[in-house]
Amino acid sequence: MSTLKAVRGTRDLLPPETALWNHIEAVARAVFARYNFGEIRTPIFEDTSLFARGVGEETDIVSKEMYTWEDRARAQSEKSQSLTLRPENTAGVVRAYIEHKLGETGQLQKLYYIGPQFRRERPQKGRYRQFFQIGAEVIGPPSAGSESPLRDAEILEMLATLLDELGITGWTLQLNSVGSSADRARYNEALRAALEPIAHTMCADCQRRAVTNPLRVLDCKVPEDQPIIEKLPRIVDLLDPASVEHFAAVTAALDAAGVPYTRNHRLVRGLDYYTRTTFEFTHGGLGAQNALLGGGRYDGLSEAIGGPKAPGIGFAIGLDRLVLTLQAQELNQESAPPQADAYIAPLGEAMNAAALSLARELRRVGLAVELGDGSFRLKKSFEAADKTARCIVILGEDELQSGILTVKDFSTGTQTKVPRADLAAFLAEPSK
RNA sequence: GCGGCUAUAGUUCAGCGGCAGAACGCCUGACUGUGGCUCAGGAUGUCGUGGGUUCGAUCCCCACUAGCCGCCCCA
Numbered sequence: 001m002s003t004l005k006a007v008r009g010t011r012d013l014l015p016p017e018t019a020l021w022n023h024i025e026a027v028a029r030a031v032f033a034r035y036n037f038g039e040i041r042t043p044i045f046e047d048t049s050l051f052a053r054g055v056g057e058e059t060d061i062v063s064k065e066m067y068t069w070e071d072r073a074r075a076q077s078e079k080s081q082s083l084t085l086r087p088e089n090t091a092g093v094v095r096a097y098i099e100h101k102l103g104e105t106g107q108l109q110k111l112y113y114i115g116p117q118f119r120r121e122r123p124q125k126g127r128y129r130q131f132f133q134i135g136a137e138v139i140g141p142p143s144a145g146s147e148s149p150l151r152d153a154e155i156l157e158m159l160a161t162l163l164d165e166l167g168i169t170g171w172t173l174q175l176n177s178v179g180s181s182a183d184r185a186r187y188n189e190a191l192r193a194a195l196e197p198i199a200h201t202m203c204a205d206c207q208r209r210a211v212t213n214p215l216r217v218l219d220c221k222v223p224e225d226q227p228i229i230e231k232l233p234r235i236v237d238l239l240d241p242a243s244v245e246h247f248a249a250v251t252a253a254l255d256a257a258g259v260p261y262t263r264n265h266r267l268v269r270g271l272d273y274y275t276r277t278t279f280e281f282t283h284g285g286l287g288a289q290n291a292l293l294g295g296g297r298y299d300g301l302s303e304a305i306g307g308p309k310a311p312g313i314g315f316a317i318g319l320d321r322l323v324l325t326l327q328a329q330e331l332n333q334e335s336a337p338p339q340a341d342a343y344i345a346p347l348g349e350a351m352n353a354a355a356l357s358l359a360r361e362l363r364r365v366g367l368a369v370e371l372g373d374g375s376f377r378l379k380k381s382f383e384a385a386d387k388t389a390r391c392i393v394i395l396g397e398d399e400l401q402s403g404i405l406t407v408k409d410f411s412t413g414t415q416t417k418v419p420r421a422d423l424a425a426f427l428a429e430p431s432k
Numbered sequence: 433g434c435g436g437c438u439a440u441a442g443u444u445c446a447g448c449g450g451c452a453g454a455a456c457g458c459c460u461g462a463c464u465g466u467g468g469c470u471c472a473g474g475a476u477g478u479c480g481u482g483g484g485u486u487c488g489a490u491c492c493c494c495a496c497u498a499g500c501c502g503c504c505c506c507a
Contacts, residue, residue, distance in 0.1 A: 064505095
């Protein structure tokens with residue numbers, strides 16, 4: 001019988017790596033709080049039609065990457081229902097916005113989420129079937145200012161701040177506008193027409209893309225094709241005046257705030273709901289998956305799934321990729337394993353009960369304490385203590401009788417007698 | 433879903449058609465209470481899983497599974 005393993009594309013996250021995950025999440029929460037975002041937690045599965053209508057039937061995500069099953073009826077009166085593990089979280093957030101009539105508040109809703117998403121893709125580095133995203137959405141009725149380009153710029157400025165505060169170096173913000181859905185359809189046809197006579201001079205992939213999905217030609221990385229791609233029509237030339245004005249306002253605000261960005265005419269994103277502003281923050285060193293995060297405006301999404309007019313803008317950060325990037329950066333640095341403040345070494349099993357009592361006392365005042373076992377010989381206690389804690393506290397007959405504990409600080413090698421009443425304060429002082 | 437590479441000790445990896453290896457890590461080492469550095473000794477294991485070829489397979493062949501890389505696409 002084969003041993004059970006985590007299924008393909010899923011994985012266990014173990015210490016000490018989980019400490020990094022928690023750190024990233026804590027920084028994100030702190031940054032979001034400063035921008036006055038609140039947390040939303042939506043279900044991990046939804047009615048399949050939410051994604052079909054929201055993300056788009058023809059997208060790769062919906063057409064071939066979803067985990068979908070039929071949740072069978074359990075009573076005569078109940079109908080079976082097609083359910084899907086969420087492949088992204090924006091649709092769920094907008095569904096919740098509609099369901100709870102958040103638009104009726106008249107206020108701009110600023111919501112963030114942290115959680116797992118599911119797509120059945122071939123796993124690679126930085127790509128998993130259960131992966132984690134940190135995302136946020138700004139959505140509301142137009143009267144609340146949800147259409148303002150200031151919201152776009154603020155989101156981008158917040159993301160730049162977040163990456164900076166996480167210590168991510170070398171990121172690039174790629175920015176584009178895809179206009180209205182009508183603009184995008186016109187552009188698609190313009191590209192197709194422009195490619196038809198020249199596609200045969202391009203790489204094999206592009207020849208195929210020119211027919212199946214002209215927008216993807218823009219992503220081609222073959223050097224010989226670049227001059228050809230540069231001469232293709234740009235979507236910016238086909239945008240309606242309002243979209244042009246919107247985009248200009250976004251870039252003007254970014255310039256004023258000093259957020260660096262790169263105008264990328266080729267940035268087209270794969271989800272149907274994007275309108276106007278689209279963006280990616282990319283980072284080298286992630287291989288083919290160079291996008292740390294992506295997002296954009298989705299002015300028609302709410303209406304597409306049966307809600308009121310509720311323009312919005314949001315993003316999703318690939319948490320797994322953020323972790324990979326930070327781990328790669330930290331390769332050059334020494335990362336010390338987490339250390340407890342003290343290791344209590346009871347001498348003999350008769351001391352165990354007293355040791356727990358002492359540990360409780362220290363832990364209650366906030367010290368991190370590792371508790372040894374009285375069956376260990378002192379030598380073994382020292383070995384264990386040296387690996388897990390800054391100090392060892394010896395608790396034997398003498399110490400119990402006298403109330404004076406023996407403490408040795410590993411960083412200095414000095415051994416001290418400390419009255420039990422002073423122990424917590426002694427341990428709390430950073431050793432010099 | 434397609435193509436390429438890979439799978440050996442806890443970890444990183446050598447290796448060979450004929451007894452399974454290194455480094456690091458781990459365990460032990462006088463003493464009724466002293467770690468690190470060094471020294472001595474020790475254990476590592478279904479050689480990914482299942483078939484096949486062979487007197488004999490960890491090694492060669494096939495399938496499967498998983499990982500990595502690329503494609504597709506995306507976070």
